[in-house]
Amino acid sequence: MTFSGFELLKNALNGGAGWTPHWRKAQPKAAYDVIVIGGGGHGLATAHYLAKEFGIRDVAVIEKGWIGSGNAGRNTTIIRSNYLLAGNIPFYELGMKLWEGLEQDLNYNAMVSQRGVLNLCHSDAQRDAFARRGNAMRLNGVDAELLDREGVRKMAPYLDFDNARFPVQGGLLQRRGGTARHDAVVWGYARAADRRGVDIVENCEVTGLRQENGKIIGVETTRGFIGARRVGVSVAGNSSRVASLAGLRLPIESYALQAFVSESLKPVIDCVVTFGAGHFYISQSDKGSLVFGGDLEPYPSYAQRGSLAIFADVAENAMALMPMLGRLRILRSWGGLMDMSMDGSPIIDRTPVDGLFFNGGWCYGGFKATPAAGFCFAHLIAKGEPHPAAAAYRLDRFERGCVIDEKGAGPSPNLH
Numbered sequence: 477m478t479f480s481g482f483e484l485l486k487n488a489l490n491g492g493a494g495w496t497p498h499w500r501k502a503q504p505k506a507a508y509d510v511i512v513i514g515g516g517g518h519g520l521a522t523a524h525y526l527a528k529e530f531g532i533r534d535v536a537v538i539e540k541g542w543i544g545s546g547n548a549g550r551n552t553t554i555i556r557s558n559y560l561l562a563g564n565i566p567f568y569e570l571g572m573k574l575w576e577g578l579e580q581d582l583n584y585n586a587m588v589s590q591r592g593v594l595n596l597c598h599s600d601a602q603r604d605a606f607a608r609r610g611n612a613m614r615l616n617g618v619d620a621e622l623l624d625r626e627g628v629r630k631m632a633p634y635l636d637f638d639n640a641r642f643p644v645q646g647g648l649l650q651r652r653g654g655t656a657r658h659d660a661v662v663w664g665y666a667r668a669a670d671r672r673g674v675d676i677v678e679n680c681e682v683t684g685l686r687q688e689n690g691k692i693i694g695v696e697t698t699r700g701f702i703g704a705r706r707v708g709v710s711v712a713g714n715s716s717r718v719a720s721l722a723g724l725r726l727p728i729e730s731y732a733l734q735a736f737v738s739e740s741l742k743p744v745i746d747c748v749v750t751f752g753a754g755h756f757y758i759s760q761s762d763k764g765s766l767v768f769g770g771d772l773e774p775y776p777s778y779a780q781r782g783s784l785a786i787f788a789d790v791a792e793n794a795m796a797l798m799p800m801l802g803r804l805r806i807l808r809s810w811g812g813l814m815d816m817s818m819d820g821s822p823i824i825d826r827t828p829v830d831g832l833f834f835n836g837g838w839c840y841g842g843f844k845a846t847p848a849a850g851f852c853f854a855h856l857i858a859k860g861e862p863h864p865a866a867a868a869y870r871l872d873r874f875e876r877g878c879v880i881d882e883k884g885a886g887p888s889p890n891l892h
């Protein structure tokens with residue numbers, strides 16, 4: 477079934493009786509050409525592009541829970557391509573272009589909303605750094621605007637401009653940035669991949685990676701062995717655990733990150749705002765809830781939950797920036813698992829095991845990367861060579877000293 481105005485009207489008149497499930501409940505076959513481990517946004521996007529762009533349809537996505545149960549369904553939905561470094565800009569801009577055509581490509585309403593991402597600066601030095609980043613973006617054909625204090629005031633009059641410690645001095649705006657509905661991105665990719673014949677196997681955990689003579693030959697799962705010529709690992713916060721099944725030790729640590737959502741308000745914040753003097757970012761969902769987050773938990777963990785200390789920190793940041801939030805009621809908070817790499821940038825590469833490919837190390841930035849990561853990972857699996865836009869994301873860059881450290885935080889994963 478294709479979504480169209482006609483289908484909407486028809487189903488509105490017949491009580492929705494014509495809607496069909498978006499994807500089949502596939503049972504695993506004995507073997508596939510390609511298995512993608514992880515039914516998050518990245519794994520499903522990889523399967524979609526494998527089938528659509530590279531004609532590889534004998535593909536299964538193996539997910540231990542239900543699709544979107546990981547970070548794909550837990551993030552704060554921000555998309556942007558406002559990066560500084562040469563290794564990152566082409567990749568994230570490819571992603572932004574794919575976001576711009578995503579709904580037509582998938583025939584699915586992913587609620588992509590280019591409402592603008594505004595990074596606030598609070599000191600002269602920070603403004604200079606923003607000017608430098610904005611120039612790098614523009615030199616690479618990415619939109620960027622440096623706003624002065626009055627320019628920011630026009631966009632976001634509710635900020636505490638004269639906060640004694642962190643007065644707002646200006647901001648870097650990417651108008652093409654914004655948000656997308658995270659669940660819908662998962663469902664849209666799943667539906668599109670399924671329509672091209674991809675099997676989406678849920679409730680099936682990969683427990684082993686079987687090799688023969690240094691080559692991958694399939695995966696052990698809670699539903700038995702499934703053979704495969706090629707296997708792509710795309711499991712976000714579980715990267716180190718799954719890679720260890722093949723005897724690999726990755727330059728990655730996992731940390732929990734929380735997100736918070738408030739009661740619904742009338743429209744008040746019409747773009748994404750990030751606080752430059754602390755770690756805090758906020759936007760308003762189409763339902764009216766304010767959606768916001770801050771720092772990682774301070775210690776590595778595989779627990780998908782966070783501590784009260786981080787909640788207190790996020791609340792302090794919120795109050796410094798928008799005192800009106802002091803009267804806000806929080807509805808829910810939750811945690812997801814971040815695979816933090818040593819330089820804060822991702823890895824999309826072959827592994828030392830023949831036929832085993834890896835996509836991970838996404839840190840805070842993996843949702844916005846979903847289309848580009850899926851596209852580039854599919855390219856890598858199909859052709860055996862990295863896509864030019866992801867050429868810098870090699871596994872050996874740490875031993876070569878070619879790190880892509882956007883924040884300049886050094887080899888401390890939790891600081892990126």
Ligand SMILES: Cc1cc2nc3c(=O)[nH]c(=O)nc-3n(C[C@H](O)[C@H](O)[C@H](O)COP(=O)(O)OP(=O)(O)OC[C@H]3O[C@@H](n4cnc5c(N)ncnc54)[C@H](O)[C@@H]3O)c2cc1C
Nearest residue numbers: 514516517518540546547548551552554682812842843844
């Ligand atoms: C609170 C929070 C806020 C965030 N906000 C943003 C944001 O605003 N913008 C942004 O760009 N990024 C954000 N991120 C990061 C982003 O969500 C992730 O980087 C991205 O979703 C990771 O890719 P994914 O969607 O494929 O991961 P996931 O959805 O986590 O997919 C990985 C899947 O692998 C499965 N899996 C794991 N182990 C196995 C196994 N052994 N066998 C089978 N399946 C397995 C998991 O169940 C999971 O479904 C945020 C993350 C969190 C936690």
